[in-house]
Amino acid sequence: MTTNVVHVLEDFSLSSGGLRTVVKELNERLLENGINSVIISTRCEEEDDIILVKGGSVPWRYSSNLVDEIKRLHTNKKIDLIHIHGVWMYPQYISAKYAFNNNIPYIITCHGMLEPWLWTKGKFKKEQYFKRIVYQYFNSANYLHAITPLEAKELKKLFPKSKIKVIPNLISIESPFKANLSFENKYILYLGRLDEKKGIDILIKAFSNLEDKNIRLKIAGEFNEYKNELAKIADDLNILERVDFVGLVKGKEKEKLYREAFVFVAPSHSEVIGMVNLEAAKNQTPVITTYQTGLLKDWNKNGGVLINPSENNLFSELSKAVSWSRSERNLRGQKLRDFVEKEYSWDTKIKDWIGFYKTTANEIK
Missing domain, CATH: 3.40.50.2000 (Glycogen Phosphorylase B;)
Structure with missing residues (x-):
């Protein structure tokens, strides 16, 4: 029945x-x-x-x-x-x-x-x-x-x-694809709601301290009043010209944004897994997120990174991530995708x- x-x-x-x-x-x-x-x-x-x-x-x-x-x-x-x-x-x-x-x-x-x-x-x-x-x-x-x-x-x-x-x-996991990206225009990606609990302010501040000033930060999410606060933080730190507020993305545009990111970051203060973490991983992009998402601890052993949401913690891991070779970045992305396919x-x-x-x-x- x-x-x-x-x-x-x-x-x-x-x-x-x-x-x-x-x-x-x-x-x-x-x-x-x-x-x-x-x-x-x-x-x-x-x-x-x-x-x-x-x-x-x-x-x-x-x-x-x-x-x-x-x-x-x-x-x-x-x-x-x-x-x-x-x-x-x-x-x-x-x-x-x-x-x-x-x-x-x-x-x-x-x-x-x-x-x-x-x-x-x-x-x-x-x-x-x-x-x-x-x-x-x-x-x-x-x-x-x-x-x-x-x-x-x-x-x-x-x-x-x-x-x-x-x-x-x-999450649905389609057939794997072969990553063949040069990452000449390297960027860090956040995608999701623009909200205080997501820790985007922490990401902007950590990003501002990176030594490599050629790296960009892309922030994708439907514009709201909080977007203006985030833009002001970036402006006060004199990095607004290196931060792209992309707006709402979906479909093929979103998939492309995930796949071409060097690393995806979601430093949320409170979350239950966070679909964006799984979406980025299925697109073979390494993910830095927080213990507060409740993800399995083995995320750390399978290409991803878990931290507590603070500027210092995030800066430390971002500094390591932007120094990965292309092959290490791709290997981490593949391992994380395989882990998500098994567990999620x-x-x-x-x-x-x-x-x-x-x-x-x-x-x-």
């Missing part, structure tokens, strides 16, 4: 970054494996085949018709499981409440949104909302899904009685999701 799964998240547009990538791929893989999967969100791209509900541009992403759409799906074809992605917006709250009140099994993936570093931003409001509004429904979920063991540990502190399942973010690919891990969904769908509280 087919399992019917509904995914709920507040933003499925490109601006949601890695969250879109994860949910889109999960939905497609489930459909390929005989699970009837649909996505509900308040925002998406024109080409997306999802259920778009109201609320994409209002505070809290309040949606007047989200519950009606869930009811319609449940009436037409009984929902076996609701998978809720995220924490802080109305779509997560109301879908958890609906599942709870209608005895529908449900899973919540927090996607790192309850990590300790993030509680330091707007702490009082977050604590009140968490305790008074959503806790009772989140605490009653059949499972909390954690992306890393580190996230599972933090979730256990918040929900000591909840069942927690760990499955990492996954859909082909090796999709069975974990299918088993998890089928088990949870049979649990009635």
